[in-house]
Amino acid sequence: MHTELLGVSEALERLLSHFKPLPAEKISLSDAMWRVLAEDVIAPHPLPPFDNSSMDGYAARARDLVGASSESPIELNVIDDISAGMVVEKPLRELSAMRIMTGALLPPGADCVVPVEKTHNPNALVNQELETIIKVFEEVREGDYIRRAGNDVLNGYQVLDKGHRLWPPDVGMLAALGVSTPLVHGRPKVALLSTGDELLDVSQSLQPGLIRDSNAYSLAAAVESAYAIPLRLGIAPDESESIEEKMEDAVSSGADLIVSSAGVSMGAYDFVRSVIEKRGVLEFWRINLRPGKPLLFGYFDEVPVLGLPGNPVSALVTFEIFVRRVLDKLSGVSNTKKLSIHALLDHEIKSDGRESYLRARVEWVEGNYRANLVGSQDSGALSSLVLANALIIIPEGVQSLARESVVEAWLLDR
8 A cells, every 4th residue: 555645747657557458349430439549550542542533624635735725725525424433444535535523533545634614614514415525725734633543542551540549530531441340449437436425416406514516527527528438326425335335336337447536535534545445455545736635546346446536626637637647548549648838927826836737728929828827726616627728737846936937738628
């Protein structure tokens, strides 16, 4: 058991060492959005797969169009009509052309496309019959207005990397390459438990001394924002037996991770730690962090548990620092490090020497990001987190920063 006050980096390193990506599975491409690839994707064929027209116009031979101008147009005989999806096998003859639609396969012998705008009738493709002769008023060079096979992706090219989280263009790429069942890592299931005699469900009326359980909803939303699946265990009163029963429910539900809020500090009614010590292993407890010092990591019946503080801001901030990174790793993300920017402080900041994650507004002003703290930095002041668009990080050991100091900032997802 480790009960010393850990630095954030050390705690995070220890924590992540306990996790590995969930097993891979084949899924339907229609369900692949935000899932993480478990293998590299290699193009089985080029994109586009064949030479095709990039314009509505006429497939032609560039050598027939040398010298074409408005004063000296060149006439071509239109011998066929090619729509997208058609295959025309007869070749172009000298001074001949075929009307062709965008995306259609070029016929044999064609080496350019003449856009309709370069002919005597720029509206020829709009509700008109096929013309037998067109006049071309401008030279077109070999290769003009053609998308060559492999112009986008070459055969054998590694288009997507293992560990990459899929988003809409990636799903489109997989579809274009015929990957109907990509291999992805499993989606983590996170059991969420709120503890405390003072908690009411959101649907209940306030009573003296009681508060609504906001963590159950904010943490479930945070889990969903990390593309994981929340499993709601509900509220457990401050009794070790009730907490133990809820965690047993989490194990039976197949949770990959249990996340509790409250009950991990040093109060007389904080029982989460004792339940972990009774039924598993306590790996560490308490971080040199503001907000979120009373953070616990251990195992309950071999299922990992992260015990977050009960204050709403502390719970969400520690989720961003620790839980999101764990969920990324379980999901198979190759680089779980959070992206950050640097900003200039608009005012002086005092700190207590703990590594601090402070709520702020960061704006782009005259070539620099600038940061201002918003609202109260009290760990129970959820309104300031609502107003914030970033967390600015004050390193451990720093007790003050002057105006214009450079700080690291995490932009909060919206």
